[in-house]
Amino acid sequence: MPEKNVTSTTTLPTALRPSPDESGMTVPQLLEHRIDALFEHIPLVAELGEAFARAGHDLYLVGGSVRDALMGHLGHDLDFTTDARPNDTEAILRKRTHATWDIGRAFGTIGAQVDDWVVEVTTYRADAYHPDSRKPEIVYGNTLEDDLIRRDFTVNAMALHAATRTFSDPYAGLADIVAGVLRTPFPPQRSFSDDPLRMMRAARFTSQLGFTVTDDVRDAMTDMAARIEIISAERVRDEISKTLLTDHPRQGLDLLVTTGIADYVLPELPALRLERDEHHRHKDVYEHSLTVLDQSIDLEKRRGHDPDLTGRLAALLHDIGKPSTRRFEPGGKVSFHHHDVVGAKMARKRLKALSYPGQVVKDVSKLVELHLRFHGYGDQGWTDSAVRRYVRDAGDQLERLHILTRSDCTTRNRRKAERLEFAYDDLEARIADLTAKEELAAIRPDLDGQQIMATLGIGPGPEVGKAYKFLLNLRLDEGPRTPEEAKSALLSWWAKQGHEATDGHS
Known part of the structure; x- marks a missing residue:
């Protein structure tokens, strides 16, 4: 030594x-x-x-x-x-x-x-x-x-x-x-042949320890990347999760991509390395996604949260729908219409293939689907109804959606970045205000199923569900009402459907 x-x-x-x-x-x-x-x-x-x-x-x-x-x-x-x-x-x-x-x-x-x-x-x-x-x-x-x-x-x-x-x-x-290097005791080709998962552990340790792999380790990972296919989905999943839960997962993820291992275990990630058009009218989606992950981890810490696998998966995968939705528009513009919806389906499929728990799959796909919802808020402004719907659609993923949406801003235009940050500050303030007034996270119609049936004089059936949905939308659009106001609105709606109440309210 x-x-x-x-x-x-x-x-x-x-x-x-x-x-x-x-x-x-x-x-x-x-x-x-x-x-x-x-x-x-x-x-x-x-x-x-x-x-x-x-x-x-x-x-x-x-x-x-x-x-x-x-x-x-x-x-x-x-x-x-x-x-x-x-x-x-x-x-x-x-x-x-x-x-x-x-x-x-x-x-x-x-x-x-x-x-x-x-x-x-x-x-x-x-x-x-x-x-x-x-x-x-x-x-x-x-x-x-x-x-x-x-x-x-x-x-x-x-x-x-x-x-x-x-x-x-x-x-x-x-x-x-x-x-600060990672080297194998055996020649790496033999080591990785004995247990191919070691190639993914190399990626994890670069993130966890801040080490770099030696050239012969990197070369062996590249040459033997396909060998990872013999490893079970559960073991692959665990290594991906452990890498994501380190303080600096970017280095390990990039090693998986550059050696070709990600092509077999998480192919949606290297697929983000889109060729940039000659006018450079869109960002490098791969680098953008890693930056969003970095920023979400930083924000996660600043907001006092423990390392969050669901939020980090969502940050990494939020744009995976872009490659399949990319279109070159007249004038050289590039569009990715509906990449949020497409990406949510892709995330669900990949996470299921990796044997992630059902709740993780559900939550990540929801976040991917909702990650664009905020855009336009700063320019157009939202009604209270739109804010309520944002909160209701996010459900128990609202805090993660806050982190993902804020982290998704990677523009170098300082003025634009400040405008987006101000707009989201405003949105969170409005959510807090409405929540204090209306218990927004638990929004329900002003009448429950039993009250609906009593008001309309009907028994259980699909009409109760339709009435419930009407009252829920009314609550989202106009805020809370007293029970009597809700009953009056319900009866008016019921009459417009061609029905007549039988409990004496009509």
Whole structure:
């Protein structure tokens, strides 16, 4: 390890830069300090290491747990590897906690909840995919090195012995952390052939860690992109979601697109790279979409929200209807009529194919369909009726629609941007005002179904639904009425339909 002084090194990944109490340390000193801090703050690591040692087994903290600890942070999960077989692992863990599970036993993994930590212990293993298989063949390894060489990247192929604190780094993962690069322990062609999902993890880690892939990793991803087709939709979906939920998903998404992997897992994204017409009369839709995603994440944070998968999917996919609706109009203008409606259908189809939950599919497609609704508000102004309909149509997605619509402004024309921002500020203020007066988010007709039937003297049937819709539109158009006013309006409407009320109101 080079003896660099951290304080004078400006190329280190952000997470590796020293805290105030680490100032002045060299890189090796910094990393040694963080290993000591790990064992000090999580005594459970040494406790489990000693328990396995008493049973005659080695236990190593491994993978992302070691990587994150060396980079100065750690989540609530601890991943270990061991020479013990799953039955022995389970017996050792049960002496510490009864909260164990063996859902991963087929893969050599036993899980446990120990105090505030989720612990997973996996027997040394060596998995590989057959060319026509979607699931890895599980083969137990015999040594730590057998296990580490089959890890996805060198930065995840480091281990700390839980009892002795011995640090194992046979593939120079620590140096790669310092350099901020992603490299595979095996040649990348073999690594990605064994588990093609590693290509998508490379994209996720570029976003999550701020690292870049080496040229040979990028070349292998490009050459082997089609190999991703053997991976199940659910595993692909999970990697896309994890990438989107990082602070900076743009870098990872762009890696998927430029290597051709997105052509197989999310083809609507690279399809946004439309050729620009000679007059440059429309934006680069692909770059625009990534910018909207960036801006929505920034706005999501500023409005106090946690990372929101639904909102981020909507931001990424909001314009996917543009390629199929692009038309060149007279005079060189370019139009994308109804790309919101077309895009909503496309988003629904793609998210279903990726096995996203039904509610996510429904919410994202709604946001895509509504993302243009606001445009024109600043120029034409909206009646209270239009504002009510906007809120009602958005339903429980209103806050996400606010974020998406605001983020969709990527113009470099400062005056136009300020005008759009002012218009949306005005719309949100009007929504807040009307909501305070009318409980806008829960708008219902002024009469319920029972009152409608009593007023008109009819029983259940389609006419009740028509009357309900009339009263709802009346409420949206004109605001709330008293029950008597609503009954009078209903009876007038009923008479115009050629009916006669039978309860004595006519």
